[in-house]
Each structure stands twice: as structure tokens, then as C-alpha cells.
Amino acid sequence: MILNEGDAKKLVLAPAGINMLQGEICATAAQAAAAVQRLGRCVIKAQVPAGKRGKAGGIKLVSTAAEAENVAAEILAMRIGDYAVQGLLVEQCAAIAQEYYVAVLHAPVERATLILFSAEGGMDIEELAATKPEAIRRFIVRTPDDFSVEDAKSMLTGLDVDIAGISDLLVKLYKRYRQTDAELVEINPLALLEDGRLVALDCKFILDDAATYRQSELASAAASEEPTMLEAKGASQGLKFIELPGNVGILANGAGLTMTTMDVVQHLGGTPANFMEIGGDAYTKGEAALALVLANPNVQSLVVNFCGAFARTDVMAKGVADAWKVLKPDIPVFFSVHGTGEDEAVALIEDEFGVTPFDFMEDAVQAAIAVTK
Amino acid sequence: MSDFPIIRRTDRVLVQGMTGGQGTFWTEKMIECGTCVIGGVNPKRAGSSHLGLPIFGSVAEAVKTEQVDVTLMFIPPTLAKDAALDAITAGVRGMVILTEHIPSHDVLEIFAAAAKHGTKIVGPNTAGLVTPGAGFVGIMPGHNSNIFKPGRTGVISRSGSLGTLICLNLTRAGFGQSSFIGIGGDPMIGTTTKDALVALDHDECTDAVVMVGEIGGGMEEEAARYAVSMKKPIVAFIAGRAAPPGKRMGHAGAITAGDAGSYAGKRKALEDAGVIVVDAPRDIATALAHATKQKRAYHTA
Numbered sequence: 001m002i003l004n005e006g007d008a009k010k011l012v013l014a015p016a017g018i019n020m021l022q023g024e025i026c027a028t029a030a031q032a033a034a035a036v037q038r039l040g041r042c043v044i045k046a047q048v049p050a051g052k053r054g055k056a057g058g059i060k061l062v063s064t065a066a067e068a069e070n071v072a073a074e075i076l077a078m079r080i081g082d083y084a085v086q087g088l089l090v091e092q093c094a095a096i097a098q099e100y101y102v103a104v105l106h107a108p109v110e111r112a113t114l115i116l117f118s119a120e121g122g123m124d125i126e127e128l129a130a131t132k133p134e135a136i137r138r139f140i141v142r143t144p145d146d147f148s149v150e151d152a153k154s155m156l157t158g159l160d161v162d163i164a165g166i167s168d169l170l171v172k173l174y175k176r177y178r179q180t181d182a183e184l185v186e187i188n189p190l191a192l193l194e195d196g197r198l199v200a201l202d203c204k205f206i207l208d209d210a211a212t213y214r215q216s217e218l219a220s221a222a223a224s225e226e227p228t229m230l231e232a233k234g235a236s237q238g239l240k241f242i243e244l245p246g247n248v249g250i251l252a253n254g255a256g257l258t259m260t261t262m263d264v265v266q267h268l269g270g271t272p273a274n275f276m277e278i279g280g281d282a283y284t285k286g287e288a289a290l291a292l293v294l295a296n297p298n299v300q301s302l303v304v305n306f307c308g309a310f311a312r313t314d315v316m317a318k319g320v321a322d323a324w325k326v327l328k329p330d331i332p333v334f335f336s337v338h339g340t341g342e343d344e345a346v347a348l349i350e351d352e353f354g355v356t357p358f359d360f361m362e363d364a365v366q367a368a369i370a371v372t373k
Numbered sequence: 374m375s376d377f378p379i380i381r382r383t384d385r386v387l388v389q390g391m392t393g394g395q396g397t398f399w400t401e402k403m404i405e406c407g408t409c410v411i412g413g414v415n416p417k418r419a420g421s422s423h424l425g426l427p428i429f430g431s432v433a434e435a436v437k438t439e440q441v442d443v444t445l446m447f448i449p450p451t452l453a454k455d456a457a458l459d460a461i462t463a464g465v466r467g468m469v470i471l472t473e474h475i476p477s478h479d480v481l482e483i484f485a486a487a488a489k490h491g492t493k494i495v496g497p498n499t500a501g502l503v504t505p506g507a508g509f510v511g512i513m514p515g516h517n518s519n520i521f522k523p524g525r526t527g528v529i530s531r532s533g534s535l536g537t538l539i540c541l542n543l544t545r546a547g548f549g550q551s552s553f554i555g556i557g558g559d560p561m562i563g564t565t566t567k568d569a570l571v572a573l574d575h576d577e578c579t580d581a582v583v584m585v586g587e588i589g590g591g592m593e594e595e596a597a598r599y600a601v602s603m604k605k606p607i608v609a610f611i612a613g614r615a616a617p618p619g620k621r622m623g624h625a626g627a628i629t630a631g632d633a634g635s636y637a638g639k640r641k642a643l644e645d646a647g648v649i650v651v652d653a654p655r656d657i658a659t660a661l662a663h664a665t666k667q668k669r670a671y672h673t674a
Contacts (some may be wrong), residue, residue, distance in 0.1 A: 256532020
């Protein structure tokens with residue numbers, strides 16, 4: 001889950017005692033105008049979980065309340081990246097002397113935490129890594145909670161920056177990353193103001209989805225991800241469902257097998273209509289899953305591809321057969337079924353659908369594509 | 374100890390969470406398959422027995438009287454960290470963590486402790502390990518002889534269901550398996566694709582490797598850097614070519630961001646390393662037949 005900048009600053013950075021410019025989160029143009037009235041010259045920033053907001057016109061400087069009202073209304077009506085703007089952050093302006101980059105994030109390959117600093121902030125870290133990798137300082141924290149001011153100082157050695165001030169901030173940020181179950185907390189830019197203060201001008205925060213049960217305040221503040229109506233319904237039923245633009249519906253178990261079914265549809269010249277996985281604990285939800293796949297009006301044929309390891313194919317096949325009787329869909333279905341519970345599943349499919357499953361999933365997919373043309 | 378993450382008949386397995394529904398079901402299957410299960414752990418039922426095996430209050434308790442080589446965890450995500458630390462601090466050398474959705478900060482603590490105590494971990498979010506003819510540890514149909522047959526091809530897979538299908542295809546094409554190593558679908562896992570590849574490279578029972586990857590992360594690229602030096606032929610399939618960018622495809626690890634973790638990048642890295650990458654699961658056996666014949670011809674020439 002991603003938090004928008006304003007929420008990340010308020011809920012993640014502020015409790016750590018990290019400095020920021022004075023600002024207000026606003027939902028309407030009138031609120032933005034009132035905030036500018038109080039704060040004076042400000043930057044109005046689109047709140048949206050997407051990058052490149054400035055380039056997209058989502059960050060504007062304003063001097064008066066009247067100007068703020070117009071600009072705020074314009075920004076609120078925008079879409080940036082894949083998202084509609086979800087609110088505004090109105091923040092005071094300040095004279096900036098230097099911009100830095102700071103981040104604390106998971107390092108999967110090292111099975112540890114990576115701390116990054118660069119004295120050249122402002123641009124994307126990927127861009128910086130590609131063009132000036134020597135400008136990025138790294139530190140790996142292998143033992144959780146074992147990151148000291150001395151460690152921070154060691155990674156900044158030789159840089160012409162406020163080493164004491166930045167080390168203190170890095171330690172605070174790392175602690176906060178641990179406390180908040182963050183996958184990533186990034187400040188870009190971290191600004192050195194002309195008056196000598198270090199302030200976080202922006203903040204990106206990603207919460208580990210698996211930890212929402214113990215981070216309810218952060219989870220409830222997460223940015224809206226704009227799922228489609230059917231995707232939202234799937235999520236509420238504990239199903240991993242993603243709508244795609246094609247016409248071959250897919251029902252499979254396990255993330256790997258489901259992706260592979262999509263891949264084979266594409267490889268054989270068809271277009272997948274969805275990702276729908278009912279493996280793991282969801283293998284008993286065949287009925288609800290099928291209802292979602294078939295609710296997409298673009299679906300012209302269906303591939304049911306099960307290979308049971310943990311998931312029992314007989315239970316999944318029964319779910320599909322039950323749903324079929326209720327929904328009575330007017331489209332052809334093509335099966336391939338192997339693994340745990342295979343004999344019972346095949347017998348049930350032969351009984352209920354009058355067809356024998358294809359031996360190879362590739363043949364089931366081929367047949368499903370053929371009827372869409 | 375043993376060849377972990379390759380499971381052997383002699384590995385003594387303790388099942389954490391054996392008394393639950395899934396723990397019971399799969400422990401029975403493992404025993405039926407020849408796995409040497411020596412007992413289970415349940416703090417509330419210490420001293421009792423289940424499936425004719427002793428139940429201990431903790432792994433620490435079990436190792437006082439029993440030799441334990443591997444533990445298998447049927448433990449829900451909120452309790453997984455404590456259970457893992459119990460096994461690690463008890464000095465167990467190998468662990469298989471099946472649990473999906475363990476908070477990643479708990480996983481960081483598990484790995485740090487494992488590194489300190491010298492414990493090898495497979496998972497989290499894995500379906501387990503199978504050595505056909507010797508046994509299995511996890512939630513794989515290792516007992517189903519239509520799917521798994523003894524042979525000389527090693528299989529590495531992030532996914533349990535896709536890995537099962539690929540082993541079935543191999544078996545039907547006449548390629549039995551020396552070992553199946555399910556590494557798990559999470560972004561941060563104890564045994565990476567490369568770690569599993571190294572194990573199979575050193576395994577005398579393995580002549581060739583099938584690698585089943587997925588989009589996301591950098592594990593296939595890391596494995597490719599090792600594959601360059603390998604003499605055993607490798608055939609790979611990477612799932613997720615048709616996945617839209619920026620969306621998590623079921624597995625937490627299966628997500629691309631920009632070029633990082635993309636299908637094209639992984640395929641190129643593997644092909645540059647001499648790995649044969651196929652477009653559909655069905656093509657794996659054909660490619661393997663071709664590659665092993667070619668290798669044999671090369672070695673005898």
C-alpha cells in the first residue's frame with residue numbers, strides 16, 4: 001500500500017521528529033485558498049500515488065488566495081499517471097540551498113535493509129543510478145535495529161554535507177521504517193534550506209501489505225488504488241482478480257500457473273481477459289471466482305486450468321460446476337486438470353459438462369482462442 | 374548435515390504445527406511417501422502423540438532428545454516469526470517455511486537470526502521440496518507417481534502449481550526428477566534461484582536442470598550469472614510475459630517496475646548465459662531432450 005505524500009509526512013515523518021515545511025492537507029479549492037491565506041506564498045501539490053507529478057503539471061507555485069483557488073481547482077480535476085488526483089498538499093515556500101536523496105528500503109537479494117544517500121537529490125534514483133552511480137552512498141543493515149549514528153556517519157564519510165545532521169536523520173528514518181512495517185520510505189528531495197535547516201520536501205512511503213493487521217492507522221490512510229468495480233469485488237472476497245482487455249477468460253490455481261495460462265493465451269495469438277487465481281487458501285472459492293470472470297462482458301470463451309499441489313482440483317471443479325448451474329453462461333469452456341484430486345475432478349467434469357479435459361493446457365487454450373475468432 | 378535444500382531419505386523432519394488440519398493431512402502424505410518424520414510441535418499439546426508420533430512443546434524441547442535435521446512450518450503468519458526463531462535458536466540446520474503473508478520485517482528478523490546460527494531456509498511462501506523415491510517436505514503431491522518419478526533432472530520453481538504441472542509433463546516425456554526445489558513466491562526468500570541452482574549443480578544425481586521463474590525481482594538474473602559457468606544443460610520457463618506492468622500477479626514477488634524484473638530482461642540474461650528459454654510449459658521436455666542429447670554428443674566428441 002502506498003501513502004500519498006501529505007499522509008506519509010503527517011503519519012510517518014512527523015512522529016519521528018523529522019522537519020518539514022508548514023503545510024496543510026486540503027480536499028477542496030476553497031480549503032486550499034484558506035490555507036494560502038494563512039501560510040502566505042505556497043506550493044500546491046497534487047496528492048496521487050504516482051511519480052513525475054511536477055512534469056505532469058500537478059505541482060504549482062501560488063502567491064495569493066485567489067490564485068490558489070484557481071490552481072487548486074485545476075489540479076483537483078487532473079489525472080496523473082493512472083490516477084485521478086485524490087487531494088492537495090499546500091505547503092509554505094522556502095529558499096533552498098541544496099537538495100539530497102535519502103531512502104530506507106528492503107534489499108531482497110541481501111535479505112536485509114538498504115540505506116541510500118546521495119548529495120544529488122531531486123531526480124529519480126533510477127536515473128541517478130544509471131547516470132552517476134558513484135554519487136550514491138549505500139549501507140546494508142543485516143541485523144534489524146542495528147543501525148547507529150556511527151554507521152550513518154561511516155556511509156557519509158568524505159561528503160561535503162552536514163554529516164551530523166544527516167546521520168541523525170538517517171537513524172530516525174531507519175527507526176521509523178522498522179516501527180511502521182515499511183517496504184520503502186524515501187525523502188526526495190531532502191532539502192538544506194538557506195537558513196541551515198534540513199527539511200523533507202517530499203516523502204514516498206510503501207506499507208507492507210502483510211502487516212496491515214498491526215498498522216491499522218497507516219493502512220486506513222493508504223492512497224486509493226482505483227481498482228475496477230469487479231476487481232474491488234474480488235478483493236473483498238479474498239480473490240486475486242485483475243481485469244485485462246482481452247476476450248479469453250481464465251480461471252486457474254496458483255499465481256505461477258495463472259500467469260502461465262495468460263502467457264500461453266498470448267503466445268498462441270489470443271488475448272487474456274483477466275488474471276484470476278484461486279490457489280492457496282482460496283481454492284474453495286471456485287463459485288465466486290467464476291462469477292467474477294464471467295461478469296466481464298468481453299469474455300467469449302473460458303479456459304479452466306487446474307494443477308493441484310496444495311489445492312484440490314476436485315473441490316475447485318465442483319465450485320465451477322455449481323457456479324455454472326447458477327450462472328448458466330452462454331460461452332464455451334475448455335478444461336485442463338491435473339494433480340491432487342484429478343480423477344474425481346475429471347469424472348465430475350465429464351458428468352456435468354459432457355467433455356473430457358484436455359491433456360495439455362496448451363490445447364485447451366488453443367481451443368478457447370479458436371472459438372473467439 | 375545433509376544436502377539441504379535437496380531433501381534426502383535420511384533427513385529427520387520435525388513438523389511445526391503438525392496437529393492442525395493441513396499439518397495432519399500433509400504429514401500423513403509425507404510419511405506415506407517415505408519421508409522420515411520424527412514428530413511434531415504444538416505448545417498446547419506437548420507430551421501427547423499424533424499420527425503415532427511424539428508432540429513436543431517447542432523445537433528447543435524436541436532437540437533435547439531427538440536429532441532434527443529439518444523443520445517444516447504449518448504456522449499462520451502472525452505466529453511465524455516466533456516459530457522460526459524457536460527452530461533457528463535450537464540449532465536446526467534446515468527449515469521449510471510454507472506460510473504466505475508473513476510481515477516482511479518479521480522475515481528480516483528470521484533471516485538475520487538464521488545467518489547468525491547457520492540455518493538454511495527455504496521459503497517463505499514455498500510449496501516445499503520433493504525427492505522422488507525418497508520423500509517430500511511440504512504441500513506438494515510428492516506421493517503421486519503420475520507426477521513425480523525418480524530420475525536425473527533437477528527442477529527449481531517459485532510456484533507450487535506450475536512446478537507440479539511441469540514435473541508431470543517431464544514425467545510423461547520420460548524425464549524423472551532428481552529433486553524438486555520449490556523456492557517460494559515472495560520477493561525475499563531464504564533459498565534463491567541461484568542457491569538452488571548451485572545445489573543442483575553440485576548434486577551427483579542431477580544431469581540437467583529445469584528452472585521455472587517468474588517476472589519481478591532479480592533472482593533469474595543472479596542465477597544467470599552463475600549458469601554461465603555450468604556444464605549441466607538448463608532449460609527455463611519464465612511466467613508473467615503477458616502480465617501488465619505495475620500489478621502484483623498473485624505472488625508478492627511477481628511485479629515489474631519499469632525495466633526492473635521484466636520478462637524481456639530475464640529472458641535475455643538467461644539466454645546470454647546459454648540457458649534455453651521456452652515459450653510454453655509443453656516445450657520444456659522437447660528442449661530438454663534436445664539439450665541433453667547435444668551435451669552428450671559434445672562430451673563424447
